[in-house]
Amino acid sequence: DWAQCQLTDTDLPTLHTYLTDSHHTPVCVLVRNKVSSLERRLMKLQTDDRLPLTAWRLTAVNTSQGPDLPQYLLQHSTTRRAPLLRCFLGELVSFDFEQPQQSTVKSLRQWFMHLVKKQQQMSDAGVEMIRASAGSHQFTLVVFPTVHQHTELENAAFKAAHAVAKETSVEVIIVHPSSPNFRQVTEEFHISSVPAVLLFKKGSKSGEEYRIFSVHELLTDQLETHLRAELVPSTHLTDDNFKSEVMEVKKSELYKPYLVGFYAWWEIGTSTFLSFLRLAAQELAEMEANVRFGLIDVGTNPAVMSQYMSAECLKKLPFIALFQRVQGTTSVKHSELLLKRPSTFAVYTALQQEGLVLRDRERHICMEWEGPQGYACSAAANTTQVELHWASDLDKVLVQKESTRLIATLMPRDSRYLPLPPGKNKAYFYGEACLQLLCEHLFGLAQCYTVYSTDIPGSEFYSKELPMVVMKIVFERRDGVSVTIMELGKSLMGLLEAETSDTLHMFHQPHSYNLQPNQKCEEDHARCSRFLEEFTRDHTRLPVTHLTSEIFHTRNNPVFKKNLPVLLALAEPDNLTTDAPFVQLLSEVAVAMYKEVVVAALDVSMFRAWAGTFVPQNYGRHQAERSSWGQLGVYPRFCMLYWEDHTQAAFYPPVREHGSPSVDSSLSSPSSENSFTAEAVLEFVHNFLKEPSKHLIPTERF
Numbered sequence: 182d183w184a185q186c187q188l189t190d191t192d193l194p195t196l197h198t199y200l201t202d203s204h205h206t207p208v209c210v211l212v213r214n215k216v217s218s219l220e221r222r223l224m225k226l227q228t229d230d231r232l233p234l235t236a237w238r239l240t241a242v243n244t245s246q247g248p249d250l251p252q253y254l255l256q257h258s259t260t261r262r263a264p265l266l267r268c269f270l271g272e273l274v275s276f277d278f279e280q281p282q283q284s285t286v287k288s289l290r291q292w293f294m295h296l297v298k299k300q301q302q303m304s305d306a307g308v309e310m311i312r313a314s315a316g317s318h319q320f321t322l323v324v325f326p327t328v329h330q331h332t333e334l335e336n337a338a339f340k341a342a343h344a345v346a347k348e349t350s351v352e353v354i355i356v357h358p359s360s361p362n363f364r365q366v367t368e369e370f371h372i373s374s375v376p377a378v379l380l381f382k383k384g385s386k387s388g389e390e391y392r393i394f395s396v397h398e399l400l401t402d403q404l405e406t407h408l409r410a411e412l413v414p415s416t417h418l419t420d421d422n423f424k425s426e427v428m429e430v431k432k433s434e435l436y437k438p439y440l441v442g443f444y445a446w447w448e449i450g451t452s453t454f455l456s457f458l459r460l461a462a463q464e465l466a467e468m469e470a471n472v473r474f475g476l477i478d479v480g481t482n483p484a485v486m487s488q489y490m491s492a493e494c495l496k497k498l499p500f501i502a503l504f505q506r507v508q509g510t511t512s513v514k515h516s517e518l519l520l521k522r523p524s525t526f527a528v529y530t531a532l533q534q535e536g537l538v539l540r541d542r543e544r545h546i547c548m549e550w551e552g553p554q555g556y557a558c559s560a561a562a563n564t565t566q567v568e569l570h571w572a573s574d575l576d577k578v579l580v581q582k583e584s585t586r587l588i589a590t591l592m593p594r595d596s597r598y599l600p601l602p603p604g605k606n607k608a609y610f611y612g613e614a615c616l617q618l619l620c621e622h623l624f625g626l627a628q629c630y631t632v633y634s635t636d637i638p639g640s641e642f643y644s645k646e647l648p649m650v651v652m653k654i655v656f657e658r659r660d661g662v663s664v665t666i667m668e669l670g671k672s673l674m675g676l677l678e679a680e681t682s683d684t685l686h687m688f689h690q691p692h693s694y695n696l697q698p699n700q701k702c703e704e705d706h707a708r709c710s711r712f713l714e715e716f717t718r719d720h721t722r723l724p725v726t727h728l729t730s731e732i733f734h735t736r737n738n739p740v741f742k743k744n745l746p747v748l749l750a751l752a753e754p755d756n757l758t759t760d761a762p763f764v765q766l767l768s769e770v771a772v773a774m775y776k777e778v779v780v781a782a783l784d785v786s787m788f789r790a791w792a793g794t795f796v797p798q799n800y801g802r803h804q805a806e807r808s809s810w811g812q813l814g815v816y817p818r819f820c821m822l823y824w825e826d827h828t829q830a831a832f833y834p835p836v837r838e839h840g841s842p843s844v845d846s847s848l849s850s851p852s853s854e855n856s857f858t859a860e861a862v863l864e865f866v867h868n869f870l871k872e873p874s875k876h877l878i879p880t881e882r883f
Contacts (some may be wrong), residue, residue: 188211188241191241191585191851193251195683197251199238199240203238206236207268207270207300208238208239208240208269209238209239210242210254210267210269211223211239211240211265211266211630212242212265213242213265214243215386215771217277219280220241222285223266223289224295225286226286231290232290232293232297250388251856257819265277268297287795300867306354306355306356306362306366308369308612309360310354310367311354313393317352318351318352320345320351321354322351322353322379322380322381323354323365323366323370323378324338324355324376325367326376330376331357332399337404337507345405358375378394379393382411384409397578398573400446406444406452406455406478407446409455409459410454410455412459413474415476417476417477418475419477419481419482420482421483423482426439427439427513430512430513433616437471438504438537439472439473439503440473440475440502441501442454442455442475442477442499442501442523443486443494443499443500445629449500452497454521455499456491457523458474459881461523461524461527464525465525465539468539471537471539479495490517494578497517499521500521501518501519502515502518503518503535503537504534505537518535525621526624545768584721585626585656585659585721586627586630586657587620587656587657589630589631590631590651590653591613591633591649591650592637592640592649593648594648594649594650595647596650597635598636600690606830609703610703611651613648613649616631622714626717627717631649632833638666648649651669654668659723660721666716667709669702669703670701671701672698672700673696673700674698674699674700675693677696694712694715695711696712725767725782726779726782726783727782745778745779746823746870748770748862749781749782750763750781751783751792751816751817752785752817753784753785753786753817754786756786763817766857770863773859776868796881798879798880819832820832820833821866821873821877822877828882829878831865831869831873831878833862
């Protein structure tokens with residue numbers, strides 16, 4: 182009785198009766214030999230409104246009953262001595278309160294709240310409750326234990342659910358043999374034998390509402406592996422569909438390459454493999470890469486391995502294989518990509534090495550650094566220029582023209598020319614794995630390259646498979662900025678303070694990196710990587726950005742990350758050549774205003790229609806009605822705008838009757854290239870920054 186100051190003793194026959202009904206009414210038993218502090222804390226919880234325990238039974242049993250004390254009260258206990266608090270949420274499901282050294286009412290309350298949640302999961306689940314859970318959670322595990330096999334099975338289900346809980350929503354429901362709904366549920370879902378586990382996946386496209394795991398598939402690792410495999414956005418292949426899905430192709434069919442992951446739950450590293458593959462599949466799908474993903478469990482589908490793969494592959498599980506159509510035929514070839522940790526970077530690089538064109542879409546595509554003005558466009562992807570991708574080969578000419586790059590100098594980790602690390606720990610040095618992760622984080626912002634150190638004999642690099650150490654990283658930008666940002670044995674702060682590029686200092690805010698004095702990169706790899714990433718992001722933007730429609734309409738584009746106003750120069754190709762006076766003027770303005778404004782240039786010959794939208798609202802109609810209007814189709818000219826607002830802008834040369842939002846006022850004619858001065862443009866920018874609303878007028882949507 183919760184109202185009493187001391188728990189009431191219960192005789193063993195009554196306690197046994199309580200336990201048989203504990204599936205409906207949970208029972209908590211305190212095994213004691215005298216009144217203890219634990220019992221006093223229990224009594225303090227009797228009026229706690231946060232614990233819905235009024236429907237629970239709380240009782241006590243004295244150890245004075247000696248040998249007559251039933252085993253279910255003491256077996257599996259870590260202490261096997263009084264006082265022991267054990268709660269039963271079913272005749273076969275018990276939980277012990279593991280007393281910390283200084284247990285409190287708070288710790289006891291938290292334990293009870295955990296039990297309440299468990300009890301709700303283990304209530305008398307019926308068909309409706311199971312279907313409701315399956316509709317609201319990504320995964321629902323329905324466990325059917327037996328009298329003699331319940332603890333291990335329930336633990337396996339809860340552990341598997343916990344392993345993926347941070348990545349998705351999982352609910353575990355227990356249906357005990359004593360449940361009044363047991364027969365109804367087993368018949369509804371065709372459970373022919375127990376123990377078993379029923380798995381529901383929300384939104385399954387396989388046509389199967391659920392999957393039944395038999396007694397031979399109920400280990401924790403098997404359940405977790407299956408859950409992780411289900412999280413990978415891919416086609417789940419089997420012995421039955423592998424041939425038709427992967428190996429068959431028609432002459433008239435456009436065969437999309439297949440990247441198939443082969444795995445088995447018993448192999449070490451399978452969970453890590455599937456986690457990496459999930460992220461790679463998601464990110465490559467977002468990039469619209471020309472590849473599809475598949476997964477096959479070789480444990481349940483062994484025929485595929487024996488029919489299509491070599492016997493050696495079984496020793497390499499888990500691994501990825503790329504299936505491609507043989508050009509001009511209806512046959513499919515495959516190559517094995519032995520990636521134990523298939524990150525996006527590793528998969529992307531491996532696919533390129535296999536000659537796969539990852540982006541080949543029929544759309545307007547502009548590729549930087551081709552053509553005399555910096556761009557050349559085609560109606561479809563230029564598949565001969567795959568070297569422009571971020572993991573390209575160093576021996577290509579075009580690779581020298583990217584806007585930002587990191588060049589890492591490597592030395593073999595076992596080289597005799599390396600200094601001796603503390604404690605002879607070779608992992609002390611900043612290694613290739615750290616560099617690879619850094620480059621993944623900078624994907625799309627900077628190219629990463631590696632070169633061998635020229636300070637040691639070439640014979641040191643006797644194999645490409647040697648583990649390498651990063652000796653130095655140099656940050657380079659297309660406008661000539663070059664800074665060493667990491668060097669073995671030198672403090673990161675010292676390298677920053679020793680920056681010799683005056684131009685670089687003009688292009689960033691004051692340093693605010695989380696670095697300790699005299700801290701070297703090799704002393705804290707994680708902090709060093711964060712610094713290298715932050716520094717690169719801070720300095721990636723060039724003074725003048727060459728704008729395209731795709732850059733402008735990309736919400737997370739780093740060019741506009743800090744939400745600065747944009748000074749947009751609309752100009753003809755002749756205005757944007759390297760030696761053009763207009764480009765020199767634009768660079769002068771960009772350098773002066775780098776911290777306050779993003780300066781961008783738009784080649785109107787490439788985007789003539791889009792450039793024509795940077796005009797006041799209804800400009801086209803008014804131009805037709807009034808011949809005295811200025812021609813905004815004459816370039817160059819400037820606009821000031823905010824990249825997230827596509828309906829307002831300020832113009833230079835300015836709108837006449839300045840300050841009026843009406844487009845009925847006439848516009849001054851744009852000046853020629855030579856009539857612009859840096860002083861006049863800077864004055865226009867400064868005036869705009871003082872009071873933007875005074876200068877912004879409604880425009881066509883651009």
